[in-house]
Amino acid sequence: MNDLSQMLEDVRRGMIPAYIYNDSDVFQLEKEHLFERSWIFLAHESEIPDPGDYVVRRVLEDSFIVSRDESGDVRVMFNMCLHRGMQICRAELGNASHFRCSYHGWSYRNDGRLVGLPFHQEAYGGEDGFSKKGQALLPAPAMDIYNGLIFVNLDPRARPLLEFLGEFRYYLDLYVKQSAEGAEVRGPQRWRVKSNWKIGAENAAGDSYHTPQTHRSVVEIGLFREPTGSKRKEGALYWCDKGGGTTYKLPPGSFRDRLSYVGYPEEMIDRIEETWSPQQKRLISDDGFMISAATLFPTLSFVHNWPKVDARADDDRVVPFITMRVWQPISATETEVLSWFVVDKNAPDEFKEASYKGYLMCFGSTGMFEQDDVENWVSITTLAGGSMAKRLLLNSRMGLLSNDKPVSEPLADFHGPGTAYVGYGEFNQRGLLREWAECLERPLKDLEQIALGSKMPNRMPEGGDV
């Protein structure tokens, strides 16, 4: 890594040192300053609908069990036995009332409470030597749920999730709350890409400029009718608190006309109309913008798209789909992508199937859009590891003049929160890297020590008495 303060200064003026996409020192800083202190998405509530359901997810190397306990509450617990550190749950999903360690047989209820300790009396002299009472798998230092999205933060003093999300919630709702009951997800597909995690996050946040070039082939085969150069630049780019996204400009029409234009059936439009706030609806009805891709800092991205799932028909019928993905870093040069298909719980079955089909054709491990994205990102990452990349500042100033004034003024009458521009610009990529720079500069604070069996209080699930 070159000088940290110089690197951050360059990033803040939109000149990106190419090596930040392949540098183990930078990654080490990201681990300690960013991933151990940021709200990270782990799972959606619909993945664990019933008591005992669980999935196992990671924040970098830390494995967590995300389970629904017998009273229906979501628990997120560090997946490590309190005794000798064995990974308690070695499956990635399932249903269990208890988790039993394969090493010495300590067992825990699905709310984390330690309930079984073989030879407790003989080995420890019972409660006197080792008090099981109140012992539980370490809960995630901070956990909260917004609209079914389960987030954790490894910093127990992190500011509350809702505060972190800020007004970006306005946009999150558009993806995951199309009716009162919200969304359900399928997946994730999981695959590994030899790419730095930031590249995908930046791309989804605001790169409408790549669409006409990278994704030209999907327009040529009739899968997508929108992303020609002229169409894409009419969309608005917004940045709001901790996230940003892209939109498409839709043809004239009412709120309902425009949702229908991207393929939502009448009954879904009814529920959307009942669910979204007047201000949310105005983004579509008054401003004429439809959400496309977005990223919530640091690693959660969304895509909303409306392909022609079956172009054999001569009409222009399209079906919308939503996907959500996490860019989970493995190293400075490798990312595991977890990609979910998202659909409203109340959507009719035939819509769910057609929308799922659209997702598979466009995004995810086999998606025809996404296939071409990763080819670019892998190449960038590989080249960013060399010595020439240490000397190159990539120009990420699109949308700005040399005096830092925007090429065109922000939209004055945009109904979404945050700042929005029409046209091409790298406002959101810069927004994301500004957040990144803030994190890297934050001083490290000592994390709370949690000791088992000592006098230090161990945080316990509610109603934790055995």
Added chain:
Amino acid sequence: MAVSEVDTSRSKPLPFTDIRHQEAHQFLVEESYILDSQRYDDWLELLTEDISYKVPVRVTSARSAGFDTSPGMAHFDEDKYSLSLRVARFATEHAWTEDPPSRLRHFITNVRTFSTDVDDELFVQSALLLFRSRGDNREPNFVSAMREDLLRREDGMLKLARRVAIMDESVVRMQNLAIFL
């Protein structure tokens, strides 16, 4: 169209000397050369009009769970039309992920053929190891999978009517699946 189901743990495969097994095996070998050379228009010709082509998402689950694929999610869940769109995309000049093309090798082995209740249909199990190399400085990638195919004789020729390719990894170690298993 009837869809044949074969319980491979109970049924006996055809002897290797059976002409039907030999035909099925030869079909898979010929298909592999077509896939390796990315002659995808020719590949489409090998598929029936009602082809179902699936690659489920494999998951790590407890032995007692009773499932080891993701409920409701696949990598591929295709019909003839969606496969033909994918092929059409590779034929454009802008499918960057396969231009320059990957170097592919589909290794097919452990082939077992089962007769079915339907005269013209054979159920074929095989092991696939796919090698994929891109560019000059990336590590090559592998996919290991079990294929379960249904081959149907149409106008005297065997065609692929159904394929389920069950990958052996839960996390795919390949940048994408812009290839066919």
